[in-house]
Amino acid sequence: MAVPARRPVASLWIGPRLHYLNQLCLLSHVRQGHPTTLYCTENVDNVPEGIDVRPATEIMSIDMDIVRQTSESFLSNVFRYKMIQATDAVWIDCDAFCHKPFPDEMQNIYAGHGFRGALNCGVVYIPREGELMARLLDYYENLPDAPAWFNKQQRKRLEKQDPSLPHAVRIYNAERTAFGPQAFTWFAQQTGDYEKALSPDYLYPVPFQLNDVFYDPYGRVEGHFTDNTLSVHLYTNGTKPWWRKNPPLPNSYAARMCEQIGVDPAKALEE
Template identity: 75%
Template sequence: MAETRRPVASLWIGEKLHYLNQLCLKSHLLHGHPVTLYCTDDVRNAPEGVEIRPATEIMDIDMKLVEGTSASFLSNVFRYKMIRKTGAIWVDCDAFCHKPFPDEWEWIFAGHGMRGALNCGVVGLPRECALMDQLIDYYDNLPDYPAWWNKRQRKQMDKLKEKGGALSHAEMIYKTERTAFGPQAFTWFAQQTGDIERAMSPDVLYPVPFQLNDIFYDPHGRVEGWFTDQTVSVHLYTNGTKPWWRKNPPLANSYVARMCDEVGIEPAAALEE
């Protein structure tokens, strides 16, 4: 029986988990992390042991805004408000727990991909800190343009404004730059507060670059070749996964198939319809 460790939490917008999400949530449980899944709907296929709580305990979820952007859009503000309220570590539902998070880690975030920008798929922050203040203020009081945008991006959004229509300010920012509420915002504000110096190297939380995410489904892939002794979490990047892998069980001996066997998840029982 794994010892009890720091709680982790995530958000699910929808009625049903995909097997990859079941896999990742259960992996944290098996390493001793209590897992809370905040939900907008009555999710019934979460792994046993995952505590289901209403998302409204943290903040109201504007489903109209979700429809105009994406399910991940509001999770970008939800995660910081959740951390501030509960102190739990935020984990995306596609972050697989390779090893438990050390209890002494207070600041948990890292760069990812080939460019080195920060990702916010796994985040631990002090409940009270300047970075948290700036992130929450950014979402609660959206600027005319994100501060890091160049002239091209500003002109692109201006064109959306000129067209008029029913788009909200948040939707126009999102349609101009999809990551303006996620990694780009997190990277910018970490630079402003100086906390970017606390960033862990990619191998800790995102050992496989997202550009290579198909390797998780390749029976001949060498996924573990990307891991180091420091690797704690493995991001599976479901947003970038090809439709085939979402709708079909993983091939035998692929990393995902092996982890499902190890954790005790049946992929065929929770495929994307």
């Protein structure tokens, strides 16, 4: 039976090669019928078949010097909103596994995660034309001297930064999440969109602090899921090095999903 065509999803990759978890997560959206695009800053030699690869410069110019001074996530925080505005696709991090398709009618796809309640933007869709989108893009394009939500300690860290560094780098060094969850949470609160957030079980059913459970052959990851669960974030940024350099243990969630989707972990391990 043919999988029905669904709304498009897209992500960004910086680097020459995907890890098997990234292959798994991207393909999981393809298997659910979502046209899946991966925007890349360079040639990536192991993108699975079925994923549309496009140059990241179709969405925005890429300053790799800034990326090298910050991180890949810094660029993706700006990129995701520009991508949504340009293409109307749902943004997906490359470590978000598609458990069920995103409903076509859902216009606010974002949720809190972990134990603190801050909004995450690892999977996100917001209307292309709206106050929240406008405020986020204005923030990135016209950086303030300091983000409005910075407390006294954050402002002190910012003041101590080398003034010769680009302003975006100084803010990043003072607070790594100032361009990601902190910004998204702050502006959603200002526009009233915070109240539209989904509950964590929709997109982040497993708290970040428990991410080792994905590799536990005796752990029942699905016990965290509810009928609402659409996406399962695997949190590769928090994954311990051993799991990145070795295939997952048999019967673990990661191993079972690889078998289900058709990904060979041994062929795409971290070197």
